[in-house]
Amino acid sequence: MKLTIALAQINTHLGRVDINLEKHLALAAEAHSKGADLLVFPELSLTGYVLQDLVPAVSHRPTDDDPVFRPLLEASRKLDLVVGFVEEDRRNRFYISAAYLSGGEVIHVHHKVYLPTYGLFDEGRFFAWGDSVRAFDTRFGRVGMLICEDFWHASPPYLLWLDGADLFLFISASPGRGLNAGEILESARWVDHINRAYASVFTSFVAHTNRVGFEDGLTFWGGAAVYDPNGDIVKHAPFHEEALTLAEIDLNQLHRTRARLPLLRDERTGLVQRELARILSSQDSNAGR
Amino acid sequence: MIDLTIDVNLVRKILTGFIHSEVTRMGYSHAVINLSGGIDSALSCVLAAKALGPKNVLAIRLPYKTSSSDSLEHAQMVIDTTGVQSVTLPISEMVDPLFEQFPDMSSMRKGNIMARMRMIMLYDQSVVFNGLAVGTGNKTEILLGYTTLYGDSACAINPIGDLYKTQVRQLSRAMGVPDVIIDKPPTADLWIGQTDEGELGYTYAEVDQLLYLLIDQRYTPEECVEAGYAEPFVRSVVERVRRNQFKRILPPIAKLSNRTVGYDFLYLRDWGT
Numbered sequence: 001m002k003l004t005i006a007l008a009q010i011n012t013h014l015g016r017v018d019i020n021l022e023k024h025l026a027l028a029a030e031a032h033s034k035g036a037d038l039l040v041f042p043e044l045s046l047t048g049y050v051l052q053d054l055v056p057a058v059s060h061r062p063t064d065d066d067p068v069f070r071p072l073l074e075a076s077r078k079l080d081l082v083v084g085f086v087e088e089d090r091r092n093r094f095y096i097s098a099a100y101l102s103g104g105e106v107i108h109v110h111h112k113v114y115l116p117t118y119g120l121f122d123e124g125r126f127f128a129w130g131d132s133v134r135a136f137d138t139r140f141g142r143v144g145m146l147i148c149e150d151f152w153h154a155s156p157p158y159l160l161w162l163d164g165a166d167l168f169l170f171i172s173a174s175p176g177r178g179l180n181a182g183e184i185l186e187s188a189r190w191v192d193h194i195n196r197a198y199a200s201v202f203t204s205f206v207a208h209t210n211r212v213g214f215e216d217g218l219t220f221w222g223g224a225a226v227y228d229p230n231g232d233i234v235k236h237a238p239f240h241e242e243a244l245t246l247a248e249i250d251l252n253q254l255h256r257t258r259a260r261l262p263l264l265r266d267e268r269t270g271l272v273q274r275e276l277a278r279i280l281s282s283q284d285s286n287a288g289r
Numbered sequence: 290m291i292d293l294t295i296d297v298n299l300v301r302k303i304l305t306g307f308i309h310s311e312v313t314r315m316g317y318s319h320a321v322i323n324l325s326g327g328i329d330s331a332l333s334c335v336l337a338a339k340a341l342g343p344k345n346v347l348a349i350r351l352p353y354k355t356s357s358s359d360s361l362e363h364a365q366m367v368i369d370t371t372g373v374q375s376v377t378l379p380i381s382e383m384v385d386p387l388f389e390q391f392p393d394m395s396s397m398r399k400g401n402i403m404a405r406m407r408m409i410m411l412y413d414q415s416v417v418f419n420g421l422a423v424g425t426g427n428k429t430e431i432l433l434g435y436t437t438l439y440g441d442s443a444c445a446i447n448p449i450g451d452l453y454k455t456q457v458r459q460l461s462r463a464m465g466v467p468d469v470i471i472d473k474p475p476t477a478d479l480w481i482g483q484t485d486e487g488e489l490g491y492t493y494a495e496v497d498q499l500l501y502l503l504i505d506q507r508y509t510p511e512e513c514v515e516a517g518y519a520e521p522f523v524r525s526v527v528e529r530v531r532r533n534q535f536k537r538i539l540p541p542i543a544k545l546s547n548r549t550v551g552y553d554f555l556y557l558r559d560w561g562t
Binding site: 013014015016050052053054176179180181182183184185213214215216217219239240 | 292294295296298299300302303306307310311451553554555556557558559560561562
């Protein structure tokens with residue numbers, strides 16, 4: 001089965017959901033006309049990233065009576081969409097969320113489970129922590145979605161892998177940092193390394209979308225990419241400029257790679273469970289987090 | 290050996306993108322820059338010309354009567370090579386009456402007044418030219434506080450403030466800043482014979498490497514000494530960075546209410562754009 005993924009590497013207006021929504025709908029139409037089956041937007045694609053006190057002013061609920069999600073759900077009848085947004089739950093907690101929309105329905109919503117609150121990041125000050133990591137079924141098979149810092153930790157991709165995900169959709173709003181003699185920033189190089197590693201060790205597809213543009217002095221570096229189950233790059237978007245990048249993937253590659261390299265078959269989940277139980281019961285661990 | 294080499298194509302792309310983004314989203318298309326004849330303002334000017342187009346950049350030369358004639362000529366070289374617009378407004382007649390009021394005024398006071406007069410001219414010309422003031426302070430001088438508060442440090446955006454002097458030199462060479470500007474001893478040119486490195490007591494090449502360890506690599510001062518830097522040098526730089534923190538932040542507001550600017554009223558400048 002072939003699947004054409006489109007990666008929307010966009011700039012956003014900070015706190016202007018109306019303007020950002022227009023861009024989403026225009027790109028959905030463009031990606032559909034170019035033959036894409038699935039269009040993936042970056043983290044907080046409807047709002048911009050460094051929201052700070054704007055968070056409560058830009059939140060939405062992913063339902064068909066929401067003025068932002070209604071047109072997005074309508075657009076999802078033509079191709080599947082992943083959008084990034086601020087979600088306010090019924091008890092007024094705010095999450096960095098990603099929604100998978102297909103056929104006019106909300107198929108899955110992921111709340112970011114790792115909120116970086118160090119260095120230049122201050123997400124934990126403004127957002128609630130998500131509490132679940134679940135794979136979900138789509139018309140292209142089982143998928144896992146994570147948001148930026150979620151996949152800087154090894155455990156969420158691992159959980160999604162065990163939960164059946166063969167296609168990982170990673171979305172970021174990654175501020176560039178680490179300038180040296182290299183052609184790309186250290187943060188861009190690091191993300192490329194880990195995504196290549198996830199595709200390789202989980203013998204799965206990884207598609208990563210990152211935004212571009214500036215917010216005050218922060219620069220977002222783009223560099224969206226799709227990796228196949230061998231860890232090879234299928235398609236790479238440019239750095240530091242807007243782009244709609246289409247990549248066709250052959251899902252039968254899962255069969256071919258896993259026939260050669262049965263890492264999933266041999267994964268010792270029982271061993272993991274036993275050792276995790278032992279480690280978490282000791283006093284000197286991250287038990288209970 | 291610490292290597293501060295940067296990829297010039299990458300940084301050029303980021304910095305021209307930054308200038309274009311931050312000028313245009315504020316509703317402007319023009320920029321103004323005080324061009325001293327030194328390397329930092331030359332680089333900012335070249336970057337702004339690249340980002341906005343040379344006709345949208347106004348370079349301002351603000352000589353004082355004791356300013357080196359080289360400064361004026363070197364600034365002209367940048368104007369000529371970039372094709373930016375320019376204006377020359379001598380400040381002697383503006384600051385001399387003030388100096389005459391205080392016959393025993395120190396050269397530091399005079400230097401600060403000249404730097405602040407140039408700030409006044411920059412912001413006034415920014416209204417005339419309808420442009421944003423682009424800054425010229427590099428990371429080394431920001432960290433060392435080698436700058437006049439509300440003087441040469443004043444600007445709307447600063448493209449080169451995260452580049453050490455060593456890196457400013459590398460990027461300047463790659464972007465066609467004339468060699469004579471890159472190779473001459475850096476000076477604020479506030480009085481005759483003044484040089485940065487003479488005043489600071491060390492070279493930029495030395496202090497940039499130490500700052501890179503202390504700031505970027507988070508070395509402790511003790512680890513810097515272990516890495517081979519003289520202890521008095523390390524101690525003086527660490528103290529200088531600490532003592533000048535006040536130049537790097539907005540003035541603290543005494544908190545009284547539930548919501549106070551700077552503490553819990555938090556928005557980027559790019560809010561809504």
